[in-house]
Amino acid sequence: MKKILGMTILLVVLCVAINLANDRFMSAVNQQNLTRQIALLAIFAIGEGIVILSGGIDLSVGSVIAFAGLFVAYAVSSFGMSPWTASLIVLGVCALIGLSHGALVTKLKLQPFIVTLCSMLVLRGLSRGLTQDETMGFGDKFESFRRLGNGDWLGIPTPVVILVVIAIIAHFFMRYTVYGRYLYAIGRNPDAARYSGVKVDRMQTGAYLACALLAGVAGILHASYTNSVQPATTGNAYELYAIAAAVLGGCSMRGGEGTVLGIVIGASVMRVMYNGIILVGIPTFYEFAVIGLVILIGVVADASVKRRAARVSKSARQPAKA
Amino acid sequence: MEGITKSFPGVRALDRVDLELYPGEVLGLIGENGAGKSTLMRILAGVYPANEGRILIDGQPVRISSVHDSMALGISIIHQELNLADNLDIATNIFLGREFTVSPFKVVRSRALADEAKKLIASVGLDAPVTTPVEKLSPGRQQLVEIAKALSMSARILVLDEPTSSLSPKEAESLFAVMSKLKAEGVSMIYISHRLPEVEEICDRVVVLRDGSRVGELKRGEISRDAMVRLMVGRDIARFFPDAGKRQGEPALAVRGFRPADVEGTFDFAVRQGEILGVFGLVGAGRTELARSLFGVEPYSGGEVTICGRPVNIRSPLDAIRHGIGMVPEDRKYLGVILEMAVRENISLPDFCSGCSKIGWLDERREARIAEEQVKALDIRTPGLAQNVEFLSGGNQQKVALAKWLAIGPKVLILDEPTRGIDVGSKSEIYRLIRRLADEGLAVIMISSEMEEILGLSDRVLVVHEGRQKGILEREEAGEESIMRLATGGTT
Numbered sequence: 145m146k147k148i149l150g151m152t153i154l155l156v157v158l159c160v161a162i163n164l165a166n167d168r169f170m171s172a173v174n175q176q177n178l179t180r181q182i183a184l185l186a187i188f189a190i191g192e193g194i195v196i197l198s199g200g201i202d203l204s205v206g207s208v209i210a211f212a213g214l215f216v217a218y219a220v221s222s223f224g225m226s227p228w229t230a231s232l233i234v235l236g237v238c239a240l241i242g243l244s245h246g247a248l249v250t251k252l253k254l255q256p257f258i259v260t261l262c263s264m265l266v267l268r269g270l271s272r273g274l275t276q277d278e279t280m281g282f283g284d285k286f287e288s289f290r291r292l293g294n295g296d297w298l299g300i301p302t303p304v305v306i307l308v309v310i311a312i313i314a315h316f317f318m319r320y321t322v323y324g325r326y327l328y329a330i331g332r333n334p335d336a337a338r339y340s341g342v343k344v345d346r347m348q349t350g351a352y353l354a355c356a357l358l359a360g361v362a363g364i365l366h367a368s369y370t371n372s373v374q375p376a377t378t379g380n381a382y383e384l385y386a387i388a389a390a391v392l393g394g395c396s397m398r399g400g401e402g403t404v405l406g407i408v409i410g411a412s413v414m415r416v417m418y419n420g421i422i423l424v425g426i427p428t429f430y431e432f433a434v435i436g437l438v439i440l441i442g443v444v445a446d447a448s449v450k451r452r453a454a455r456v457s458k459s460a461r462q463p464a465k466a
Numbered sequence: 467m468e469g470i471t472k473s474f475p476g477v478r479a480l481d482r483v484d485l486e487l488y489p490g491e492v493l494g495l496i497g498e499n500g501a502g503k504s505t506l507m508r509i510l511a512g513v514y515p516a517n518e519g520r521i522l523i524d525g526q527p528v529r530i531s532s533v534h535d536s537m538a539l540g541i542s543i544i545h546q547e548l549n550l551a552d553n554l555d556i557a558t559n560i561f562l563g564r565e566f567t568v569s570p571f572k573v574v575r576s577r578a579l580a581d582e583a584k585k586l587i588a589s590v591g592l593d594a595p596v597t598t599p600v601e602k603l604s605p606g607r608q609q610l611v612e613i614a615k616a617l618s619m620s621a622r623i624l625v626l627d628e629p630t631s632s633l634s635p636k637e638a639e640s641l642f643a644v645m646s647k648l649k650a651e652g653v654s655m656i657y658i659s660h661r662l663p664e665v666e667e668i669c670d671r672v673v674v675l676r677d678g679s680r681v682g683e684l685k686r687g688e689i690s691r692d693a694m695v696r697l698m699v700g701r702d703i704a705r706f707f708p709d710a711g712k713r714q715g716e717p718a719l720a721v722r723g724f725r726p727a728d729v730e731g732t733f734d735f736a737v738r739q740g741e742i743l744g745v746f747g748l749v750g751a752g753r754t755e756l757a758r759s760l761f762g763v764e765p766y767s768g769g770e771v772t773i774c775g776r777p778v779n780i781r782s783p784l785d786a787i788r789h790g791i792g793m794v795p796e797d798r799k800y801l802g803v804i805l806e807m808a809v810r811e812n813i814s815l816p817d818f819c820s821g822c823s824k825i826g827w828l829d830e831r832r833e834a835r836i837a838e839e840q841v842k843a844l845d846i847r848t849p850g851l852a853q854n855v856e857f858l859s860g861g862n863q864q865k866v867a868l869a870k871w872l873a874i875g876p877k878v879l880i881l882d883e884p885t886r887g888i889d890v891g892s893k894s895e896i897y898r899l900i901r902r903l904a905d906e907g908l909a910v911i912m913i914s915s916e917m918e919e920i921l922g923l924s925d926r927v928l929v930v931h932e933g934r935q936k937g938i939l940e941r942e943e944a945g946e947e948s949i950m951r952l953a954t955g956g957t958t
Contacts, residue, residue, distance in 0.1 A: 321826045322818040329815060333804045339763070339795055340804075340870065341787040341819030400806060 147394040147446065151409045154442070155416065162420035169423055176301055178419050180293075183303035184365055185385060186411035189393075190314050191358030192386035193407040198351040199331040199399030200249065200256040205359045206382035207267035208238060212363025213373040214271050217280035227282065227289035231364045235357060241267070242356030246349025256352075264383070272375040281372040293369025303365050307408070310358065315404040327351060331399030388439050389414050413438075470519035472505055472678075479505045480678045482519070487623065492645060492655045494669030494689075496662070498698055498917055502678040503658050507625050511543045512536040542616035543625040548608050552601040556592075557583035559600055560615045586614040590644050606637025613644065624648070625656045628749075630664060642668050660748040662691045662954045674698055695950040707894075707922030708901040710941065714925070715739035716774065718909035719760075719791070719878045724769035726752065726759030731934030732769060737878065737909040742900065744924025744944075745913040748953055752933040753913045754796055757882045760911070761793040762786040773877060787820045792871025794864070796882040796913075802867035805856035809848050810837040812855055813870045820874050840869035844899060861892025868899070879903065882913045897923055917946055929953050 163169040188205050195202045212234045219230035241263065248259045282290060295302045318324035326347045329337040338344045367373050393410025395402030417438055421431050472480040480502045487493050497503050509516045512530040520527050523539055530536045536543075550559050557580045566575045566582075583596040592610040600608055609629055616624055626645075630638040645655060645668060659665055665672060672684040674697040682697040720736035729752045737743045747753045759766040762780040771778055773789050780786045786793070795801040803812050814833040837851050844865045848858055855866055864884065871879055884900065885893045900923060904910050914920050920927055927944040929936045929952035936952040 320828050322828050323826055325811065325815070325818065325828055329804055329807065329811075332806045333800065336801050336804045337815070339761075339783055339793065339801050340815040341784040342815070343782075343784060343819075 148403065148406050148409060150446075150449075151393060151406060151413065151442075155409060155413050158413065158416050158420065162416065162423055165420075166423040166425075169419070174419070174423075176296070178415060179304050180301040180369070181419070182408075182412050182415045183301065183307035184293075184362060184369065185382075185389060185415055186307050186408045187303070187310055187365070188355075188359045188362040188382065189386040189389035189407050189411045190310060190404055191355035192383065193390035193393065193395050193402055193404070194314070194318070194327065195256075195351045195355045196387070196390050196395045196397065197331045197399055197402040198327045198348055199334060200348060200351060201260065201387070201397075202245065202352060202355045203257065203260040203383045204241070204245070204263040204267060205355065205386050206379035206384075207264045207271070208241060208356055208359035209363035209366055209379035209382055210373065210375065211267045211271045212238060212360040213367030213378060214275055214280050214375055216364055216367050217282060217373055218275055220282060220286065221280065227286050227368075234364065235360050238356045238360030238363075239353060242353035243349060245352040245356065246345075249352065250345035250348050268375075275375045277375050279372055279374045280367075281370075282367075283371075290368050290371060293365045293367075303369070306361070306365070310361070311404055311408055314354075318404055323347065323350070328400050331401070333400075385414060388435070392439055392442055467506070467510065467521050468519055470506060470509060470516045470521075472502075472509060472514075472516050478678055480509075480516070483675065483678070483680050485673060485680070487654045487656060489622075489654055490649050490652045491670050492649055492657055492668055494665040494672035495656055495658045495675065496660075496665060496672060496694060496698060497675035498915075501675040501698075503675055504627065505678075506675070507543060507627060507656070507658065510536065510541060510623075510625065537619055540620055540622035541625070542619060542621035542623070543627065544609065544612045544616065544629060545627050548605075548612055550600045550608060550611060553599055555597045555599050556587060556594065556603075556611055556614075557596040559611055560586060560618050564618075582618070583614070586618050587611070589617065590614050591640060591647075604637065606633045606641065609633065609637075609641060610644065613648075617648075621653065623654050623656070625658070627658045628660065629657075630659065630661060638664070660954070662694050665689070665694065666691060691951070691954065691956065692947070695947050695954075698950065708898045710925070714741045715907065717772075718774060719911075720772045721760070722770050722772075724759070724771065725767045726755040727764035727767060729755045729759075729933040731932075733928075733935045735928055735935070735938060737911055739877075739907045739909050740904050741925045742904050742910040742912055742923055744920040744927040745911060745930060746915070746917070746920045746927055746949055746953055747930030749915060751930040751953070753915075753930050754882055755933070756930070757793060757795070757880050757911070757913055760786070761791060761880060784819060787816055787874065790875075790877035791880065792816070792874065792876040792878070793880040794867045794871070794882065794884060796886065798860075798864055798867055798886070803855045803863055803870075806854055808852045809841065809846070809855055809858070809866055810834065810851035812866050813837045813840050813873055816870050817873045836873045837869075840873055843872070844869050845895075859892070861896065864892075864896060865899075868896075872903070876908065878909045878911065880911045880913070883915065884912060885914075885916070885919060893919075917949065920944075920949065921946060931955050 159169070168174055188209065192202055192205055215234040215237065216227055216230040219225040220227050245259055245263060248254050249256045292302055297305050318327065326337065326342045329342055330344050330347055334344050366378065389411040390402060390407050391397065392413050393402065393406035393408065395407065414435065417435055418431065421428060421434055426434065467483065467485040470480050470483045483502070483506060485506065495503050508514055510521065512532045512535050515531060521530055522528065528539055530539065551562065560583050561579055566578050567573060568575055580596050587596065587610065590610045590613050592607055592614065594603065594607065600611060603611065629641060633641065649655065657665065657669055666689050669689065670686055672689050672694060673680060674682045674694065676698060684693055715738055717736040718739045722734050724733040733756060735743070745753050745756065758764045762782045762785050765781060771780060778789050780789065799805060810833060814836055817836055834851065841848065841851065846865045846869065847862050855863055858866065881900065885896055900910060900912065912923060921944065924944065925941055927939045927949060929939065929949055931953055939948060
């Protein structure tokens, strides 16, 4: 909880600072645009976060996003399929991808890093091959589908509405069901969780399933929003953004720590920084350097706070023991 | 070694122990687990310093403050778990860190290395090419590589810690042959083993440790299994334990022809309600394998299990839990509890798991109630239910590992080394707790390598030896000697 408070303060400070530098930050247009960007990132960051806090990692997120977007655009242009039907189908395919990650990790005991790294390469290659590396879009047709990414609902960008729904469901799942508790337990210590009766394999598979599905949703939204999906570049390095957002939001790479709310705030910080870099006028070439440094500072600050907390609770323990 | 004393926080591991080793002698060093054998050898090897006492070699006092010092003095220890780099070949392993090199770029002179290694392995009777990766060798031959490595450092004192525990009888025989050859060359050896027949066969002299003190010495003619057992055990153990149980009911758990994973023999036994069945065996005898298979962690490869007369099939810990079996594993910190989670969350986990056929909402009120009940019932000393288990003392951590099972109202409780690493005061408390639970009708299977605890607490004792059930002793017939005899492969 303290961590979320800290991140919220950082977020507010960032916003205020950027707004002081350039008051266009708070303009309705920029806010609409910014929150839409946040939503597009946060949706798959939640999936990544769930995998991370169950003790795994998913590197295939960016490729799944590209694959999902291309699949919809391709099915629409080549087979005349409705984009909605195509979206449903691609979500089914994403579910299969997630399940196979889970099976490879839990049944064959492969390392998640390797499994999802391979999956990242395979899906990227397949996407490029099947589309002959051609950029795909919907042109000016399928307006209703394109509104999914671009439209709004009562002035709130549609992706934001979708994010809110997903975040609430994920939050309740992680916080108020026993399954959420199991995932945290597995992230801390999968063996002890198993000895307590947790179905570790099933829960871990579920985490990869959720991650792939959310990446699929993000991919569909992305295609709808940009109306142009590039097989070679769309979604590149998005898994790293997702990991960064999750870590900023309080997930530990060792697993067992993190909250959905934290991940959403982490994603917001990422996007606000990016937005700020443009508004403040830092050349965008430096984008990565700035984001990387801010994350590093955040993690260092967190580690030192934790070390102090550990010292305090240790010294508090001493008299009790004596 | 003279007057060696070593204390760890809260424990005096060694108390003024003397040990002398003559040139060309094989000295047996025996004692129960925790008697101080390994600590003594670690001091000799320079792993940690003694608090008191001194070490003399050839009559000269020496300072051994690091592993490096002991090596330079010609002392080499071959541990139970071998210290070889599996993926590298024999020659590289023998000279790891001491390669012959050509300056200035430290290029390794592989040819010279291989030649030297060839001579060394021939001297220990190993006939593999020196380019064989160590992982391709059997455990027995890996051991020979270790010995060759020790010889390459011109070791004069060789310590073998349970060298035969992972060897086949044939491999053990060839090891003994190598040992007598080395002995003839004047190398002195200290042989640590639980396998008394082997000690009887190859040792010239035996020193027995018990509870950190040297309790006796047997010369060549006096070495016999009975004499060793008598020295290893034999102490007052009555007061520390609760009284015997009151009554026993129906069999709660019974197994027939039960064959745990990775174990050769089968098991046939029953535990009744209200009974504590002690399971004793030396390290590696298959006790933990039995527990793991009963609890569904590893599949069992045959036999049947009945709980309260009904046959059951246990394929996962969750199956076991649903049938009313709980287990406190040997490795408390990594399997028994989740250290970084709260006391409350640890205690409620099996309860949630066993009831998860329901919708799956996290019933926090139920969780708090269960945790509070158990903390009170077991007198778990914690600042609060939200405290992470990692900050509790060992004894209280163990109580949490117990509490989570009591919360589901089990029929059978399996305890694997329930007091390992727990201080003496808490031990007695945990014993009383176990007895109380049994008196309330729970069937308890208590696995232990501590003789004291087996004798003090068990209603009956099942003895395991090399993966086989050697026998079940009633309380009246279970004595330290009768148990030890079975556990070391003898008969009743």
